[in-house]
Each structure stands twice: as structure tokens, then as C-alpha cells.
Amino acid sequence: MDRRATDGLGSLDGAAGGFTQGHGVDRPPRLARAGAPDGHDPGDPVDADAAERHTRIRAQPGCRRVKLIGSEASPYVRFVRVALAELGMTYTFETTAPFAKLTAEQHERINQANPLMKVPVLETGDGTLFDSRVIVDWLLSRPGYADAEFARGFRENFDRINALTTAYGILESGVLRFLIRMRHPDTDMDSGYMGRSRERIDSGLSWLEATPVLGPSFGPPEALVCCALAWLERRSVHDVSAYSRLNRLAADYGQRPSLATTRIPEDA
Ligand SMILES: N[C@@H](CCC(=O)N[C@@H](CS)C(=O)NCC(=O)O)C(=O)O
Missing domain, CATH: 3.40.30.10 (Glutaredoxin)
Incomplete structure (x- = not known):
């Protein structure tokens, strides 16, 4: 390639x-x-x-x-x-x-x-x-970029900032689970803090699935949710199939050049 x-x-x-x-x-x-x-x-x-x-x-x-x-x-x-x-x-x-x-x-x-x-x-x-x-x-925050569709209003909108934080929390828990599974294969992934990390991913995904602040425009929260879902699926970290609205959002926005041209390579 x-x-x-x-x-x-x-x-x-x-x-x-x-x-x-x-x-x-x-x-x-x-x-x-x-x-x-x-x-x-x-x-x-x-x-x-x-x-x-x-x-x-x-x-x-x-x-x-x-x-x-x-x-x-x-x-x-x-x-x-x-x-x-x-x-x-x-x-x-x-x-x-x-x-x-x-x-x-x-x-x-x-x-x-x-x-x-x-x-x-x-x-x-x-x-x-x-x-x-x-x-x-x-x-x-770069001069001249605040008027871009992607940036517009984001830094002033607490709900959308919280949506971004939620996507980050999902990813952090996902990365933790991925690394523990890879580096410490004997770990029980369903109990203790590992169990909580899975619960946190589902709690975060459920909240994002339901919140109306996510989706109407394409900004940082939508971008990170698309990146997170693709990564969780590719690394088989978490089953996200139940979150139909998020999957639809990822499929729709996934056509954007910014996402279409940055897909995780097949051999990565
Ligand atoms: N909070 C950081 C997380 C970055 C992160 O975890 N990057 C991973 C790659 S996906 C990494 O470099 N990991 C190396 C390591 O854990 O030693 C960010 O948002 O940039």
C-alpha cells in the first residue's frame, strides 16, 4: 500500500x-x-x-x-x-x-x-x-479559525464540552481495557476496576446515545465519537452495536473527507 x-x-x-x-x-x-x-x-x-x-x-x-x-x-x-x-x-x-x-x-x-x-x-x-x-x-483558538463550522460555538457550549469529555472517558476506559488485555492476559476483565471500566464505557455510550446536543452539527464531540467508535470496534474492545443512533451518526459523518481519509489502516 x-x-x-x-x-x-x-x-x-x-x-x-x-x-x-x-x-x-x-x-x-x-x-x-x-x-x-x-x-x-x-x-x-x-x-x-x-x-x-x-x-x-x-x-x-x-x-x-x-x-x-x-x-x-x-x-x-x-x-x-x-x-x-x-x-x-x-x-x-x-x-x-x-x-x-x-x-x-x-x-x-x-x-x-x-x-x-x-x-x-x-x-x-x-x-x-x-x-x-x-x-x-x-x-x-487560532486567529481566523473560530468561524469555521467545526469550531463555531463549541468552546462556549458546556453541554457539548461535556459530550466531548464523555467521549474521552469512553476512550480512556477502552484504551485501559485494551492494554490490560494485551499486556496482562490473565486479568479478569469483568470484575473489580476492570468491570467498572466496562460499565463506564456503557454508561458513557448510553448518555451520548440519548443526548440531543450530539449530532446536529459536526464539531469536536462528533469527531471524537466517530474516532472512538471506530477504534473500539477495530480493536474488539467493546461491542457498540446496540447504540444505533451513535452508529448512524458515525456512518453519516464517516463520509466526510476528514474522517474518510483518516480511517485506521487495515494493517495497523
Ligand atoms: N490523553 C492523551 C492520551 C494519548 C494516548 O493515550 N496515546 C496513546 C496512543 S492511542 C499512546 O501514545 N500510548 C503510549 C503509552 O501508553 O505508553 C491524549 O488525548 O492525547
């Missing part, structure tokens, strides 16, 4: 699981297409509005291109990539292998960038940020 990808401003090459590095070549962004084949630019703006915003903001003095470090399998990294695409920000994507397959060099790179030894990490040009929520919040 061709993993070649560009950030819309530079091209990156690399074999699956290896580092890929972008080298800046300024050119106008192309528009992303839903279902575009592999090798599609990860930073392509999703629509004409995003492309126009990108061009206008890039023309401002001092505007710097950001670099995202992370794996294509991580739901947290995917969330940042979706936000970047929805906002129309081009970026360099330095791809690392999934956590269990990291090379020593990649471990070193991540550990140097983030004392918590996790991805995503964003190099902004003005400093490094880690943690997907912090990164996306920073992206939403």
Missing part, C-alpha cells in the same frame, strides 16, 4: 511503521474528496470554505506550518487530524508505528517530545503541545 502522503504544503515518504517526514513546498491546497484513495493529502481542506480560509491565513506574516507526530492507528491522533482537516489547516504528519510496534528511534523521539511518552504531539513552530484535547483546543 502506498503510504505516501503530503501535508498539502510538503510531501512525506515512508514505509509502513517508519517515520515519515514532510519537507515544505508551498502550494495552494487541493480540496479533499470523500473516499479518496490512499496517498491522499492528510491536510487537504474539506471544502471550498476551508480552502479559502487556509489560503487567507497562510498569507499572513509569521504564519507557521505545524507538525503532528503520531500513529495512524491512534484515535487521539486521528481526532487531531480530523480537526486539522475540518479547520483547513495543512500540516506535516510525522507518522509513528502503533504503540506496540514502535521502533527504539520512535520511542526516543516521542519521549523527547512528551514526558508522558504518548502521541499525539504537535510542534507548532512556537513550541510543542501534547495531549489531543489541548492540541485541538489550541487549534480552535
Whole structure:
């Protein structure tokens, strides 16, 4: 599979699981297409509005291109990539292998960038940020991006902020269960704190299934829910089939270029 990808401003090459590095070549962004084949630019703006915003903001003095470090399998990294695409920000994507397959060099790179030894990490040009929520919040606060459909009203809406927190809690419990199952296969996944982690996932999913604040527009909570559901299913961490409204939402919004072009690769 061709993993070649560009950030819309530079091209990156690399074999699956290896580092890929972008080298800046300024050119106008192309528009992303839903279902575009592999090798599609990860930073392509999703629509004409995003492309126009990108061009206008890039023309401002001092505007710097950001670099995202992370794996294509991580739901947290995917969330940042979706936000970047929805906002129309081009970026360099330095791809690392999934956590269990990291090379020593990649471990070193991540550990140097983030004392918590996790991805995503964003190099902004003005400093490094880690943690997907912090990164996306920073992206939403960039001058010129607050009017993007994806950002509009989100940071002032407590209900939608709580929906995002709920999606994060579901993912955290899911990641915990995935890692414990993988690293400590003798653990009883149904009792004690492991039982509570499963209960928390169902409690969170039930709340999201019922809340009217999720769904009407595509913003951070919808993006993270889509990334979380796809990851939980792919890693067989939790059966989400009972949550019909969430599944419909994921299927509908999954057609958006930002999600369609960041699906977890088959071999990840
Ligand atoms: N709260 C963090 C979580 C990031 C996270 O857990 N990333 C995983 C990849 S999905 C990771 O790098 N794990 C490495 C580890 O646990 O050592 C965020 O939102 O960025």
C-alpha cells in the first residue's frame, strides 16, 4: 500500500511503521474528496470554505506550518487530524508505528517530545503541545479559525464540552481495557476496576446515545465519537452495536473527507 502522503504544503515518504517526514513546498491546497484513495493529502481542506480560509491565513506574516507526530492507528491522533482537516489547516504528519510496534528511534523521539511518552504531539513552530484535547483546543483558538463550522460555538457550549469529555472517558476506559488485555492476559476483565471500566464505557455510550446536543452539527464531540467508535470496534474492545443512533451518526459523518481519509489502516 502506498503510504505516501503530503501535508498539502510538503510531501512525506515512508514505509509502513517508519517515520515519515514532510519537507515544505508551498502550494495552494487541493480540496479533499470523500473516499479518496490512499496517498491522499492528510491536510487537504474539506471544502471550498476551508480552502479559502487556509489560503487567507497562510498569507499572513509569521504564519507557521505545524507538525503532528503520531500513529495512524491512534484515535487521539486521528481526532487531531480530523480537526486539522475540518479547520483547513495543512500540516506535516510525522507518522509513528502503533504503540506496540514502535521502533527504539520512535520511542526516543516521542519521549523527547512528551514526558508522558504518548502521541499525539504537535510542534507548532512556537513550541510543542501534547495531549489531543489541548492540541485541538489550541487549534480552535487560532486567529481566523473560530468561524469555521467545526469550531463555531463549541468552546462556549458546556453541554457539548461535556459530550466531548464523555467521549474521552469512553476512550480512556477502552484504551485501559485494551492494554490490560494485551499486556496482562490473565486479568479478569469483568470484575473489580476492570468491570467498572466496562460499565463506564456503557454508561458513557448510553448518555451520548440519548443526548440531543450530539449530532446536529459536526464539531469536536462528533469527531471524537466517530474516532472512538471506530477504534473500539477495530480493536474488539467493546461491542457498540446496540447504540444505533451513535452508529448512524458515525456512518453519516464517516463520509466526510476528514474522517474518510483518516480511517485506521487495515494493517495497523
Ligand atoms: N490523553 C492523551 C492520551 C494519548 C494516548 O493515550 N496515546 C496513546 C496512543 S492511542 C499512546 O501514545 N500510548 C503510549 C503509552 O501508553 O505508553 C491524549 O488525548 O492525547
